[in-house]
Amino acid sequence: xxxxxQPDAHVTLxxxxxxxxxxxxxxxxxxxxxxxxxxxxxxxxxxxKYITGDTVVKGTKGFEAEFRKSNSSxxxxxxxxxxxxxxxxxxxxxxxxxxxxxxxxxxxxxHVLP
Amino acid sequence: xxxxxxxxRHKVTGKGQEATLWCEPISGHSAVFWYRQTIVQGLEFLxxxxxxxxxxxxxMPKERFSAQMPNQSHSTLKIQSTxxxxxxxxxxxxxxxGDQDTQxxxxxxxxxxx
Numbered sequence: 704x705x706x707x708x709q710p711d712a713h714v715t716l717x718x719x720x721x722x723x724x725x726x727x728x729x730x731x732x733x734x735x736x737x738x739x740x741x742x743x744x745x746x747x748x749x750x751x752k753y754i755t756g757d758t759v760v761k762g763t764k765g766f767e768a769e770f771r772k773s774n775s776s777x778x779x780x781x782x783x784x785x786x787x788x789x790x791x792x793x794x795x796x797x798x799x800x801x802x803x804x805x806x807x808x809x810x811x812x813x814h815v816l817p
Numbered sequence: 818x819x820x821x822x823x824x825x826r827h828k829v830t831g832k833g834q835e836a837t838l839w840c841e842p843i844s845g846h847s848a849v850f851w852y853r854q855t856i857v858q859g860l861e862f863l864x865x866x867x868x869x870x871x872x873x874x875x876x877m878p879k880e881r882f883s884a885q886m887p888n889q890s891h892s893t894l895k896i897q898s899t900x901x902x903x904x905x906x907x908x909x910x911x912x913x914x915g916d917q918d919t920q921x922x923x924x925x926x927x928x929x930x931x
Contacts, residue, residue, distance in 0.1 A: 737919075746908060747922040793860065803848065804873060805920065807860035 705730050707796045709808035717816050721782035724811045726768075726794030727775050736777040737795040737805070738768055747793065753777060764788070786817040819843075821923035823909050829929045830899050838894040838926045842911030849892045850920060851884055852908040860908070866892060867914075899930040 706729045716722055728734055738750040751762025758770040768779045777794060794808040822841040830836050842849050851863040864874040866886040874884065881899075886892040896903055906927050910920040 739922075746924045747910075747920075749919045749921070752919065803850075803865055803867075803918075804862055804875075805850075806862070809859045 705734075705796055705798055705806045707794050707806050707808035709792075709794055709811050711811050712809070713812045713814065715814040715816065716784060718786050719783045722780065722784040722788070722813065722815070724779040724792050724794075724813065726777045726779065726808060728777065728794075728796050729775065730796060730798055732798065733772075735797040736768075736770060737797070738762065738766070738777075738779050739793045739795060739807075740764075740790050741793065741810070742790045750779070750792075784813075784815045786815045789813055789815045821909055821911050821921055823907075823923035823926050825926060826924060827927045827929075829931065831931055832900060833898050836896045836899050836903075836928055836930075838896075838907050838909075838928070840892045840894070840909030840923060841890055842892070842909070843921055844890075846911035846913050846921070847889075848912045848914060848918070849886060850910040850912075851892070851894050852910065854906040854908055854925070855904075863894070863907075896928075899928075901930050904928055904930045 708727045736753045739747040740750050741747045750766050751760050753760050753770045761767045766781045770777050791810045791812050793810045796806045824839045847868050849866045853861045862876040864877050864884045865872045869886045881897045884894045906925040908925045910922045912918040912920045
């Protein structure tokens, strides 16, 4: 079965530090992976996606993520973090079969202290 | 580009009443998705249309929920005999072609069933 795990419900760090939000997935084949961000009071916005090719993908707002097949992870990174990055981040998976049916993780609340 | 439009933004209904939620996808997008977001369950896929045809409604509660897309410019999600457990934010998203594609989310409709 497809699943996405974001083990950290909350992450707090200081502005200027490096951030890394963890995401692991379970899927029998090569998945398509996404990160979305939800700012307070707003809806979800696309950050980046991995479909195939380079395992490090760069997205909007200075974020990047690395796809690691060896440990089924797709962690989101940014350095340095800014207070405006405070938001809830969702990792998502889409399978080649039933492509379009996106499975979201529970999300990680990121708090960046100024 | 106004983005995905959802109306109303907030709706309060009494238990047993009907609620209809509207979504206008981005012009030119052929795929429309409905999700439900709650704190406990997170983001749950409900249903998906492509070129106005229903493709997958496997996430829809069978008895009281229905969705339609009568034309390419809008979709509706109808909940009959609403129950308190239906209280959630209902998100609509659209994408150009559906598969492997970035989804653009609307602001959501916050439904409260008293």
